[in-house]
Amino acid sequence: xxxxxxxxxxxxxxxxxxxxxxxxxxxxxxxxxxxxxxxxxxxxxxxxxxxxxxxxxxxxxxxxxxxxxxxxxxxxxxxxxxxxxxxxxxxxxxxxxxxxxxxxxxxxxxxxxxxxxxxxxxxxxxxxxxxxxxxxxxxxxxxxxxxxxxxxxxxxxxxxxxxxxxxxxxxxxxxxxxxxxxxxxxxxxxxxxxxxxxxxxxxxxxxxxxxxxxxxxxxxxxxxxxxxxxxxxxxxxxxxxxxxxx
Amino acid sequence: xxxxxxxxxxxxxxxxxxxxxxxxxxxxxxxxxxxxxxxxxxxxxxxxxxxxxxxxxxxxxxxxxxxxxxxxxxxxxxxxxxxxxxxxxxxxxxxxxxxxxxxxxxxxxxxxxxxxxxxxxxxxxxxxxxxxxxxxxxxxxxxxxxxxxxxxxxxxxxxxxxxxxxxxxxxxxxxxxxxxxxxxxxxxxxxxxxxxxxxxxxxxxxxxxxxxxxxxxxxxxxxxxxxxxxxxxxxxxxxxxxxxxxxxxxxxxxxxxxxxxxxxxxxxxxxxxxxxxxxxxxxxxxxxxxxxxxxxxxxxxxxxxxxxxxxxxxxxxxxxxxxxxxxxxxxxxxxxxxxxxxxxxxxxxxxxxxxxxxxxxxxxxxxxxxxxxxxxxxxxxxxxxxxxxxxxxxxxxxxxxxxxxxxxxxxxxxxxxxxxxxxxxxxxxxxxxxxxxxxxxx
Numbered sequence: 001x002x003x004x005x006x007x008x009x010x011x012x013x014x015x016x017x018x019x020x021x022x023x024x025x026x027x028x029x030x031x032x033x034x035x036x037x038x039x040x041x042x043x044x045x046x047x048x049x050x051x052x053x054x055x056x057x058x059x060x061x062x063x064x065x066x067x068x069x070x071x072x073x074x075x076x077x078x079x080x081x082x083x084x085x086x087x088x089x090x091x092x093x094x095x096x097x098x099x100x101x102x103x104x105x106x107x108x109x110x111x112x113x114x115x116x117x118x119x120x121x122x123x124x125x126x127x128x129x130x131x132x133x134x135x136x137x138x139x140x141x142x143x144x145x146x147x148x149x150x151x152x153x154x155x156x157x158x159x160x161x162x163x164x165x166x167x168x169x170x171x172x173x174x175x176x177x178x179x180x181x182x183x184x185x186x187x188x189x190x191x192x193x194x195x196x197x198x199x200x201x202x203x204x205x206x207x208x209x210x211x212x213x214x215x216x217x218x219x220x221x222x223x224x225x226x227x228x229x230x231x232x233x234x235x236x237x238x239x240x241x242x243x244x245x246x
Numbered sequence: 247x248x249x250x251x252x253x254x255x256x257x258x259x260x261x262x263x264x265x266x267x268x269x270x271x272x273x274x275x276x277x278x279x280x281x282x283x284x285x286x287x288x289x290x291x292x293x294x295x296x297x298x299x300x301x302x303x304x305x306x307x308x309x310x311x312x313x314x315x316x317x318x319x320x321x322x323x324x325x326x327x328x329x330x331x332x333x334x335x336x337x338x339x340x341x342x343x344x345x346x347x348x349x350x351x352x353x354x355x356x357x358x359x360x361x362x363x364x365x366x367x368x369x370x371x372x373x374x375x376x377x378x379x380x381x382x383x384x385x386x387x388x389x390x391x392x393x394x395x396x397x398x399x400x401x402x403x404x405x406x407x408x409x410x411x412x413x414x415x416x417x418x419x420x421x422x423x424x425x426x427x428x429x430x431x432x433x434x435x436x437x438x439x440x441x442x443x444x445x446x447x448x449x450x451x452x453x454x455x456x457x458x459x460x461x462x463x464x465x466x467x468x469x470x471x472x473x474x475x476x477x478x479x480x481x482x483x484x485x486x487x488x489x490x491x492x493x494x495x496x497x498x499x500x501x502x503x504x505x506x507x508x509x510x511x512x513x514x515x516x517x518x519x520x521x522x523x524x525x526x527x528x529x530x531x532x533x534x535x536x537x538x539x540x541x542x543x544x545x546x547x548x549x550x551x552x553x554x555x556x557x558x559x560x561x562x563x564x565x566x567x568x569x570x571x572x573x574x575x576x577x578x579x580x581x582x583x584x585x586x587x588x589x590x591x592x593x594x595x596x597x598x599x600x601x602x603x604x605x606x607x608x609x610x611x612x613x614x615x616x617x618x619x620x621x622x623x624x625x626x627x628x629x630x631x632x633x634x635x636x637x638x639x640x641x642x643x644x645x646x647x648x649x650x651x652x653x654x655x656x657x658x659x660x661x662x663x664x665x666x667x668x669x670x671x672x673x674x675x676x677x678x679x680x681x682x683x684x685x686x687x688x
Contacts, residue, residue: 050315
């Protein structure tokens with residue numbers, strides 16, 4: 001596997017990159033802070049047993065003008081990438097977003113508009129090699145509109161809808177879209193929040209994601225219990241959601 | 247009933263507070279008073295001092311920054327878990343030069359405790375193998391220190407319980423091993439004299455030794471136990487495959503009722519362990535996970551001690567005190583009506599460089615004591631005995647020693663506090679333990 005990973009320095013992205021490195025995948029890191037990426041690259045090289053060389057290119061999800069060049073660089077360094085993993089994004093709790101609409105605008109732009117634009121660049125790059133896997137971390141928060149995640153959930157709902165459409169449009173031509181829908185994961189992004197039942201660890205999520213990439217699964221809930229939880233939540237009538245204070 | 251929320255050490259005595267974790271240790275330690283790793287110290291060493299309700303958790307800062315497979319030198323962020331390091335480097339022919347009895351500790355925590363292991367008599371503490379450290383000191387500066395650079399800060403940090411600065415990065419020389427397997431020989435020993443004699447005799451022949459001891463048995467059987475000797479196997483005798491870490495398939499689902507582990511049940515357990523070693527001498531080829539970390543097999547085994555939790559009293563009794571030093575500890579435990587579920591004895595080699603490093607030449611005895619209303623008295627009396635023998639206790643295990651007792655045991659304390667004061671004149675770096683033991687002088 002030859003994978004470009006956007007957002008591999010932290011949380012779930014770090015765990016996915018490590019799981020890929022330990023399997024011997026060739027990896028190119030993309031992210032905002034090049035110095036930090038370089039430290040992560042060294043970590044991945046050692047976790048592969050010294051078998052891979054990991055390079056990094058600066059790429060800020062808030063600056064779409066840099067997407068094309070960053071993916072080009074990754075493609076060149078890997079001599080033709082076949083997998084793109086996107087784990088970067090912004091998160092805010094509902095009250096913080098409601099109280100800071102500029103942050104809300106940024107979050108919606110990064111999580112939806114810019115991620116979609118990045119995916120389009122990635123899709124073109126992968127299709128230029130005849131296909132490949134585009135793995136994007138969305139969220140279970142996008143499954144239903146719910147009180148605690150009105151704004152963040154909306155950004156992920158839009159992203160998930162896009163990924164489903166992308167899968168339908170390009171699957172026959174060799175693009176495998178993997179939409180990762182994690183539940184609550186204990187990372188620095190969720191630091192300070194009280195973990196709900198079924199909260200997952202990044203390593204557990206990474207194992208599920210790597211398996212989904214290998215199988216080309218279009219949707220993966222992780223930890224897996226969330227597939228059942230969200231199945232029930234999707235079926236809940238609105239009046240029951242109101243009663244449950246959802 | 248004791249509260250079960252907030253922060254606790256491995257002994258599960260909780261205090262109000264929470265961890266703040268981040269991958270960016272440089273940022274998150276700014277202005278913080280204490281860092282902790284995986285919280286495996288038993289008592290209050292990793293708990294916030296009064297007036298603070300948070301500590302930095304380092305576990306997300308766990309990147310390996312470099313490794314040289316010629317020299318075996320690794321540089322990593324302080325939160326790197328030993329379990330991860332073992333898993334990654336065992337297949338490459340390297341292992342940590344010193345390991346404590348659990349793999350669920352961080353590199354930073356190992357340095358702060360200056361941990362020792364079954365090979366202390368030949369390898370010393372982890373500090374001997376640490377080449378340099380990167381610290382955030384109390385005034386916010388980031389300082390590189392080693393034996394050559396800021397030497398006294400470096401030495402005070404080895405075993406300094408995180409009170410000299412937040413450990414950000416550790417450079418450590420790993421041990422090159424001939425194979426990833428251990429040739430183990432175990433000996434059943436019928437009493438304390440036999441155990442002490444065997445420990446001393448085997449230290450010349452074996453690089454790794456440790457004794458499990460039945461501290462509930464009395465009379466002629468007092469101090470009976472099993473001696474575990476080991477060495478890294480040569481390639482010609484070892485299996486070809488690389489062993490994988492044991493999965494923690496068994497876990498304690500909840501805290502047992504306090505009192506389930508009492509002198510009777512502990513006595514039964516100890517007798518079973520002793521009798522299960524039915525031959526006087528056994529030989530086996532074992533993986534390092536089984537050899538070094540037998541308790542890690544059970545997830546959260548500390549819940550067996552119930553909601554009141556457990557403390558560990560680990561003391562080193564100098565050689566000059568002779569066998570009566572250790573015998574006195576065991577007899578005192580019985581006299582006080584207390585008992586230790588798991589008792590471990592180990593002969594220690596020379597004292598390390600760390601200013602508060604625990605081991606010194608002598609016999610170390612670790613006693614796991616379920617906490618009840620009598621435990622403070624038990625610890626006080628055990629400490630009086632340790633003092634009378636000229637010994638000292640291990641801060642990493644302690645949560646109950648009194649300040650005056652610790653000061654009497656530790657002639658190096660003033661030297662440590664002087665270095666700490668130089669780097670932290672306003673006493674910004676503190677823990678519940680430093681406040682308890684050093685008061686306003688920490």
